[in-house]
Amino acid sequence: MVRDAENTTERIPEEIIxxxxxxxxxxxxxxxxxxxxxxxxxxxxxAAHQTPRSCRGNGSARARIEAYVAELRAAGRGVPALPARQAHRHPGVxxxxxxxxxxNVALVARLTGVATSGEVRRYLTEAAAELGYQVGGLRSALSIWPGSGRPWRPGLGPLELATEVVQMRMACWIVIAYLSGMRDAEVRELAPDCAFTxxxxxxxxxxKLRGRVLKGRKLTGEEAEWVVLDVVHQAVALLAAVNDDPTHLFGHKGMTSNSLVLFGxxxxRLNDFRDHLNELxxxxxxxYVPLHTAAPAPDNDTSAHDKPQGEEGEDExxxxxxxxxxxxxxxxxxxxxQPFGVVAGARQYQHAELALFEGYAGTSASGFAAEVAIAQLDYVEDLYHDWNDGHRTSGGAxxxxxxxxxxxxxxxxxxxxxxASPARLRTMLQHLTKTLPPGVLNDCFYQPSTALCAKRAQHTGRPLPLLTMCLxxxxxxxxxxxLPRLATARAQAQRPLDAPAGLSRLQTAALTTHIADLDHAIAELTSPGSPTHE
Known part of the structure; x- marks a missing residue:
């Protein structure tokens, strides 16, 4: 089977993505x-700092500085420090x-409306002996990062703000690209009015997003639409607020000129953003984003998407x-x-039918359905490797x-x-992808004549398969x-039983039955006497 070059691209490990x-x-x-x-x-x-007042000999200006320092003291904040990026301009500091x-005398002067001067510098230096120094200095509040319970960064000053705008643009690119399936060129060609519902x-x-599919098309591309999550629209709105190109969502004025520049x-920038997240x-x-140790590729499988990153033999x-x-x-x-994984098509459609994901990740013209089909084949290949390595399996199929x-x-x-032959293996496994929707607690090798959910679907009208009924x-x-998902599901089902207040008799019975089914499934995969494929 010939695989498209795009499909040989490495996928990002789950612990990183x-x-x-x-x-x-x-x-x-x-x-x-x-x-x-x-x-x-x-x-x-x-805008307000057009006619600043001198601090020397001006009681009002001096009062402003003193009031500002009192504000810092009351808030438990330090004096705004020079940005670290300016260290080369101040040797010896x-x-x-x-x-x-x-x-940061210039920033404090703007915050207080006074002129920069040696007097201001001396007064702030004296205040810092008591209050210390702090990154940033703008008064705007910063939200809490859930992982630490503290503001998501130390503070924002003008230079830090400029850095964060750049990183925010990159975050928007990631959200738009990853939650739509669009190619990089298609993302960067989006217009400011691309979002609609x-x-x-x-x-x-x-x-939805409205854009153009470019790969394999004429120079101007073809019009296309992508169904996305609401957070993608939030990313578009952010970009529209910070960028000012009338034709490109990612276009903005350059820092050194009035000409418009495109995101390049x-x-x-992706790797810079990862490093920035790690700094924060x-x-x-x-x-925060783990390092990666790539296992050497097998000698008999040199497909490009499985080759380790880094130098040959590298294991650090x-x-x-x-x-x-x-x-x-x-x-x-x-x-x-993983239809219920980190980013789930199931969030939109509840199951992994390929035809529906043509709507989720772009029109069929975008080619994304083929990407999903290849990935389904990857999954079946993983199942074969797991079986061939001697791991236990269970379930009706x-x-x-x-x-x-x-x-x-x-x-x-x-x-x-x-x-022996990875390429032939993929060809021989391909037929198994036709009726395989992966699930959380089990995979479904769907046959309507024996499917339990098919009988209920006649009454509920829900799409098939119903991956909650496969145990x-x-x-x-x-x-x-x-196995780890079964264990997690069991722990979740046990919690209400450990504190049963408010549970009805029927709810208690249903949870107890579900736990018994989970215990049986776990035992089949873990008990020493359980059958393997041998």
Whole structure:
């Protein structure tokens, strides 16, 4: 089988994409509004600071400085420090925990409406001996980062604000690209008015983006629409608030000229954003976005998407090198593998039917359905590897699927733990993707004639399969990937029983029965006497 070059792109490991997307969403939903508020404050200060008053010999100006220092003292804040980026301009100024020990006189002058002077500098230096120094200085409040219970960054001054605007743009790119399946060029070609909503056939509001599909099309591309989550519209609104290009959502005025510039160097910016998240949110012992240790690729499998990052033979943890193409590839993997995972198509549609995800991640013209189909095949290949490595399986469909795996292994001449021909294996497994919606507690190798949910669907009208009914269904199959999820589900079901106040007799019975089913499923995968594929 010939695989499209885009489908050979590495997918981002889950332990990396999860905090990265969480950080990007935090920027869009929480930090972004803080940044906009700080921008407004800075713009108002700049407009008001046209005729500053001298501090020397001017009682009113001196009173302003004294009142400002009293404000800092009452709030328990330090004197605004020079930005760390200006350290080269002030040789000899010491730094404590990365904070320069010198006052940001220019910012304080703007905040108080007085002129910069040696008198102001001396007064602030004396005040800092009591109050200490603090990053930033703008008064706009900063929201709390849930991981620490403290503001998401130490503070914002004009230079820090400029940095955060750049990082916010990158967060918006991640949210838009990853939650739509759009390619980088398609994201950066979006217009400021690209976001709109429509009522879906089920009566729910659909958040959409209007843009152009470019790959394999004429130079101008073809019009297309993507169904997205509401947070994508929030990202578009943020960009519209900070950018001023009338034709491109990601276009804005350059810092050194009035000409408009487009968002560029995205691969570098992605890795800068990861590093920035680590600077803000890491703990002393653990980076927020973990380092990655790549396992060497098997000698008999040199497909590009499985090759380790870094130098050949490298096994030291290193930052994962992000690139734009990995996001589309990773989204397809999550949709095909984990319909209730980090980012879930199920949040929109409750199940992983391929036809519906053409609507979720763009029109069929965008090519995303093919991405999901490849990712589904990746998942079946993972199931085969798990089986071939000797891990236990269970469920009504385990015997049927394992027998098919055994047939394939005999034909390929594989040995346990060894794959003789990875390319042929993928070809022989492809037919199993046709009726495989992955689930949380089990996978469903769907056959309507034996599906328990098919009988109920006649009454409920819900789409098939219903992945909550597979624990006792002949179509369900569980493997090692489901074991931690089964344990989590059992713990969640047990909690209400441990404090049963408010539970009815029927609710208690239902939970007890569900726990028994979960216990049975866990035992099948863990008990020493449980059958394996042998």
């Amino acid at each position: 999860a905090p990265l997307v969480k950080g990007a969403v935090f920027y869009v939903t929480t930090a972004g509004p803080d940044i906009l508020a700080a921008q407004r404050e800075h713009a108002e200060l700049s 010491p730094a404590v925990d990365g904070v320069l020990q010198a006052p 429509e009522d879906g056939p089920d009566g729910r509001i659909r958040h 160097s995205v691969n570098r 949110f890491s703990t002393p012992d653990t980076p 943890p290193v930052p994962w090198r992000l690139s734009t193409r990995q996001f589309r590839r990773t989204l397809a993997w999550h949709i095909a593998h 385990a015997g049927r699927v394992n027998a098919e795996f055994d047939r394939i292994r005999r034909e390929l001449g594989d040995l346990p733990g060894i794959i 006792t269904c002949p179509n369900g199959r569980r493997s090692s990937v489901h």
